[in-house]
Amino acid sequence: MKKLLATVLALAFMLGLTACGGGDGSSGGEVSVFYYTYSDTYISSVRSAMDKLLNEAGLKYQNYDANGNQTTQTEQVTTALAKGSKLLVVNVVDTGSNDAAQNIIDQAKAKDVPVIFFNRSVEEEVVSSYDKCVFVGTDYEMAGHMQGQMIGEYLVENYNAVDLNGDGKISYVMFKGQEGNMEAIARTQFGVEDADKVLVEAGKPNLEFYDASNSKKYLVDQNGQWSSAAATDYMNTILSQYSEANNNMVELVIANNDEMALGAVSALQTAGYNKEGAKVIPVFGVDATDAAKDAISKGAMIGTIKQDADGMASAITTIGQNFLGEKDTFEGIESDNVVGTWRVNIPYGVYTGE
Secondary structure, rough: HHHHHHHHHHHHHHHHHHHHHHOOOOOOOEEEEOOOOOHHHHHHHHHHHHHHHHEEEEEEEEEEEOOOOOOHHHHHHHHHHHHHOEEEEEEOOOOOHHHHHHHHHHHHHOOOEEEEOOOOOOOHHHOOOOOOOOEEOHHHHHHHHHHHHHHHHHHHHHHHOOOOOOOOOOOEEEEEEOOHHHHHHHHHHHHHHHHHHHHHOOOOOOEEOOOOOOOOOEEEEEOOOHHHHHHHHHHHHHOOOOOOOOOOOOEEEEEEHHHHHHHHHHHHHHOOOOOOOOOOOEOOEOOOOHHHHHHHHOOOOOEEEEEEEHHHHHHHHHHHHHHOOOOOOOHHHHHHHHHHEEEEEEEEEOOOOO
């Protein structure tokens, strides 16, 4: 009986370690993963991939939803650290200044807890202020460059079909996800600039923003959520004034992410465009979400830039295990993707369904 009891206790102990992610220096505490909002489709795909990888790694973890509120997220970090968190993985809410990220680092550093920021930009000087902190993201300017190149090439090949009123120019709308966000700023700038370069090289004029009175030449999601609803509302308003009947139809839609692109598609389809047998207003996004890929396969969207959710989750998990196992920070990470000692970039890719 004593031998049986000892065996049962040993098995229970082993199962307990597995549930907490034991082994390789990772036992005790939990991994705390903070998302700026669960409602973002791309972030949801990262969360799904990360949950799977953390489970496979045998790491105990807790997810937190800040719902777009930095104060909420900061309080969540404080609570997690007080509970004995062993690793913070943070999709920071506020990217408009360094304060939020620095506050999180300061809290973690005081308890010697590593921090991995991801996806939403954090500046090098902030990340480098703590030797147990890294950033996993993308070369966000590259997404804008790639999107612009893709758009320019499509327009050159389909110029006359896209130029609905035959005035020799392409009228466009740009949907920007958030003011002050570096990814949004770069995508907004280069998505147009690089398309213009391709057009000019082909002897075509620059793109022309549909509303000459808008000096910014973009429409921003005022809630900073990069949401389909914001783009749908904007597009519905646009279509009430700008149409083929008025000879001023918007002929191109550029969006900072797929959710806003799909929101524009929804409004266009309500107006009779971008569905089977109908005229198509070319719409381009960023992220290559499943919904966007489905829209592309049906001809409702033209293209998007793949932001690799699985690749991001894999890099975060690998670096997290390295921190917990006291290994080299970037062990197992493709060296071409490592920037200095502070950052890992996940490569983008063009997706047109071909």
